[in-house]
Amino acid sequence: MKTTSISDSEAKQLANGRVPARRDLDSVADLLTAYRSAAIGAAPRPSAALSDRLDLTATPIHMQRGAGMERGSEGAGARRTAGGLFGLGVTVVIILGAASGAAAAVSAGSAGLLPPGAQQAFDQVVSIFSPSGDAGQETTGEGEAPGVSGGTDEVGPEEAGIEGEAPAIVGNEGVDIVGPTDEPTPGTAPAKPATPGTPAEPAQPATPAEPAKPATPATPATPGNGGSGSSGSTDSGHPGQGPKGNSNPGTNGSGNSDSGNGNGNSGSNSGNGKSGADKPGKADKP
Amino acid sequence: MEISGDEHTGVPFETVLAAAQSGAKWATTTLWREYAPGVVGFARGRGSRDPEDLASDVFLTVFEQLPTFSGSEAQFRTYLFSIAYRRLVDELRQRGRRGETVPFTPEHDTRSEPSAEDAATERLADSSVLSVLDSLPVDQRNVMVLRVVADLTVEQIADVLGKRPGAVKALQRRALDALRKKVSADPYPFAASERLPV
Numbered sequence: 462m463k464t465t466s467i468s469d470s471e472a473k474q475l476a477n478g479r480v481p482a483r484r485d486l487d488s489v490a491d492l493l494t495a496y497r498s499a500a501i502g503a504a505p506r507p508s509a510a511l512s513d514r515l516d517l518t519a520t521p522i523h524m525q526r527g528a529g530m531e532r533g534s535e536g537a538g539a540r541r542t543a544g545g546l547f548g549l550g551v552t553v554v555i556i557l558g559a560a561s562g563a564a565a566a567v568s569a570g571s572a573g574l575l576p577p578g579a580q581q582a583f584d585q586v587v588s589i590f591s592p593s594g595d596a597g598q599e600t601t602g603e604g605e606a607p608g609v610s611g612g613t614d615e616v617g618p619e620e621a622g623i624e625g626e627a628p629a630i631v632g633n634e635g636v637d638i639v640g641p642t643d644e645p646t647p648g649t650a651p652a653k654p655a656t657p658g659t660p661a662e663p664a665q666p667a668t669p670a671e672p673a674k675p676a677t678p679a680t681p682a683t684p685g686n687g688g689s690g691s692s693g694s695t696d697s698g699h700p701g702q703g704p705k706g707n708s709n710p711g712t713n714g715s716g717n718s719d720s721g722n723g724n725g726n727s728g729s730n731s732g733n734g735k736s737g738a739d740k741p742g743k744a745d746k747p
Numbered sequence: 748m749e750i751s752g753d754e755h756t757g758v759p760f761e762t763v764l765a766a767a768q769s770g771a772k773w774a775t776t777t778l779w780r781e782y783a784p785g786v787v788g789f790a791r792g793r794g795s796r797d798p799e800d801l802a803s804d805v806f807l808t809v810f811e812q813l814p815t816f817s818g819s820e821a822q823f824r825t826y827l828f829s830i831a832y833r834r835l836v837d838e839l840r841q842r843g844r845r846g847e848t849v850p851f852t853p854e855h856d857t858r859s860e861p862s863a864e865d866a867a868t869e870r871l872a873d874s875s876v877l878s879v880l881d882s883l884p885v886d887q888r889n890v891m892v893l894r895v896v897a898d899l900t901v902e903q904i905a906d907v908l909g910k911r912p913g914a915v916k917a918l919q920r921r922a923l924d925a926l927r928k929k930v931s932a933d934p935y936p937f938a939a940s941e942r943l944p945v
Binding site: 507 | 757759772775781787788790803804880891895896924926927
């Protein structure tokens with residue numbers, strides 16, 4: 462019977478107590494396992510001279526060995542990583558779910574696609590927030606209506622086409638940070654020039670801003686996440702009340718103050734983007 | 748000294764080593780309990796007459812030299828089995844020079860037949876398993892015992908035996924090949940003359 466010799470990898474597997482794929486090595490693996498278990502027993506009895514240096518009555522203490530320690534740390538690290546990812550995933554899912562749900566509802570409401578009852582409620586809410594504007598009117602972002610932004614809004618590049626048309630900041634409570642293509646439109650209120658990529662400043666105006674007068678209706682239960690986003694989107698979705706921007710920034714500010722952190726800002730931004738993005742083609746057209 | 752660690756992960760080796768270097772008995776006892784079985788197994792597998800005595804001798808030497816030792820757990824293991832290997836070589840040389848002296852024990856007296864019970868016990872004893880490697884050449888036995896019992900890597904064995912890792916790999920491969928041939932099942936358990944004509 463012809464047999465091939467044992468390779469280095471198979472020898473390593475055998476020596477480490479594993480069984481290689483070759484069937485003719487099963488008996489060798491069994492033999493080595495039996496040899497190992499027969500050779501290694503319990504701790505032997507020390508000699509008299511050595512006993513003076515030992516305390517055999519003490520409780521045995523488990524010691525980390527090198528290889529075992531590495532394996533243990535790897536396992537623990539993997540568990541920690543998995544746990545962290547899972548925890549992060551849940552958080553992200555909650556935030557994204559709330560934000561996307563609110564944005565979808567606002568978008569549908571703005572487009573008038575909600576069921577009759579819901580659309581009516583939506584219009585009422587919008588009319589509350591924007592008493593002088595038309596509830597169903599959407600911003601075209603073409604500059605005829607100044608953008609409404611009171612809090613610290615950081616507009617991403619994807620929103621630049623919208624906010625960039627009407628980047629006016631009415632009221633100086635906040636700082637608008639708009640995308641790179643954002644340029645102030647003549648005729649709009651003198652605003653601070655956009656600083657591309659400037660990190661958002663802390664929402665100093667938002668904090669003392671009007672304490673949450675309107676943001677409540679559209680705010681989801683989780684404070685600081687989607688609540689501010691939805692309220693912000695509601696506001697900016699109807700910027701026809703441009704002059705009221707001073708009050709609407711308050712709305713935004715209230716949203717921000719609701720959130721009290723960057724989540725609120727980002728939520729309102731996403732809301733802005735969503736509502737403004739309802740008709741992005743208009744906004745992009747010159 | 749405070750012992751840090753919990754029952755699941757255990758005390759880190761570095762903590763035990765530092766305590767043992769300062770003379771803490773719990774630490775020396777931990778090292779003894781952790782490594783002495785491997786040393787005894789190595790000595791027994793290599794044919795020591797008194798493996799436990801050899802292990803005690805090895806640990807006495809280790810504890811005396813421990814304050815000067817620094818290194819990881821793998822290095823400590825290499826260091827420990829290097830001393831064990833030297834002690835074993837000393838014993839084998841001494842035995843070879845003076846001749847082997849075996850104290851009389853009635854159970855090992857070959858002039859009398861063992862009882863059936865003793866014979867059965869002997870067959871079932873671990874010694875039959877442990878004698879499997881006895882047919883290998885000395886170098887291959889050294890490698891296999893250090894690899895299987897002491898759980899050393901090829902590089903660690905090379906350090907202990909003073910060989911190159913490639914040579915240790917070759918010895919290990921040859922030893923496993925020899926063991927495979929030894930234990931491979933004979934497809935014809937009966938001799939040719941005993942087989943029934945077909």
